[in-house]
Amino acid sequence: MRQKIVAGNWKMNKTYSEALSLAAEIGNYIEQNPLADHQHVVLCVPAIYVVDAEQETSSIDNLWVGAQNCHYKDSGAFTGEISAQMLQSVGVKYVIIGHSERREYFNETNNLLKQKVDNALANGLKVIFCCGESLKTREKNDYKEWIEEQLTESLFHLSMPQLLNVAIAYEPIWAIGTGKTASPEQAQEVHEHIRYLMMNIYGAATANKVPILYGGSCNPANAATLFAQPDIDGGLIGGASLKIDDFAAIIKAMP
Ligand code: PEP
Numbered sequence: 001m002r003q004k005i006v007a008g009n010w011k012m013n014k015t016y017s018e019a020l021s022l023a024a025e026i027g028n029y030i031e032q033n034p035l036a037d038h039q040h041v042v043l044c045v046p047a048i049y050v051v052d053a054e055q056e057t058s059s060i061d062n063l064w065v066g067a068q069n070c071h072y073k074d075s076g077a078f079t080g081e082i083s084a085q086m087l088q089s090v091g092v093k094y095v096i097i098g099h100s101e102r103r104e105y106f107n108e109t110n111n112l113l114k115q116k117v118d119n120a121l122a123n124g125l126k127v128i129f130c131c132g133e134s135l136k137t138r139e140k141n142d143y144k145e146w147i148e149e150q151l152t153e154s155l156f157h158l159s160m161p162q163l164l165n166v167a168i169a170y171e172p173i174w175a176i177g178t179g180k181t182a183s184p185e186q187a188q189e190v191h192e193h194i195r196y197l198m199m200n201i202y203g204a205a206t207a208n209k210v211p212i213l214y215g216g217s218c219n220p221a222n223a224a225t226l227f228a229q230p231d232i233d234g235g236l237i238g239g240a241s242l243k244i245d246d247f248a249a250i251i252k253a254m255p
Contacts, residue, residue, distance in 0.1 A: 005234040007042035008241025019049045023056045025244040035062040042066040054091040066094030072115035084123040098130040100173045110153035127166045135174035167211040169236040175216025191231035220249035
């Protein structure tokens with residue numbers, strides 16, 4: 001069975017005590033409702049909390065801490081930045097790369113993201129790589145080409161073994177934080193296309209192993225229907241990952 005993942009993207013939210021309480025609550029929930037071998041839950045907490053969140057959750061099987069970004073170099077004169085090497089050294093397992101907010105507000109290009117992906121993988125992190133179109137691109141019906149370009153320019157240079165350490169998150173920008181979820185059919189159409197693109201380059205065996213997550217206003221009411229689609233392998237969850245009841249319900253919906 002393909003790896004399934006529910007990852008919470010906490011973005012720039014929560015004070016220290018709030019963050020640790022939420023990590024503990026999620027840990028307790030998973031202790032009482034253990035994950036299967038093929039299921040991972042990832043908490044992409046603000047970077048300042050990764051060490052303590054890691055300590056809080058490290059004893060719980062298949063619950064991992066992730067970061068929301070990393071630099072493309074191991075070290076150097078890059079004031080304010082955090083490297084994949086640093087994240088790896090404190091036990092972080094996953095990193096989100098290419099979130100649309102980083103692309104939009106921090107001018108991250110496909111080429112820059114390619115370098116970040118390479119560096120994160122070289123440091124042993126698993127990458128959750130985000131792609132997705134704006135409303136304008138969707139309305140022009142260019143979304144498949146747009147996503148193909150994002151993946152080609154940042155991801156499809158990877159070797160087969162490298163790609164197996166990547167999960168792709170399809171996050172239509174028009175659905176992020178808007179309450180407007182892609183319908184299961186809209187999401188499945190893009191996920192199937194992403195898998196088809198991977199198949200053409202890497203072959204079916206590899207393409208069928210890469211988890212493709214959906215992100216964009218996923219919540220307890222729509223998670224199960226989205227996750228029931230054949231090419232949807234879980235979700236990258238923003239707003240609903242900040243409340244224990246909502247996040248626990250989404251974890252429960254993971255196939
Ligand atoms: C996200 O930012 O990755 C996201 C999916 O946010 P939300 O669930 O709030 O739409």
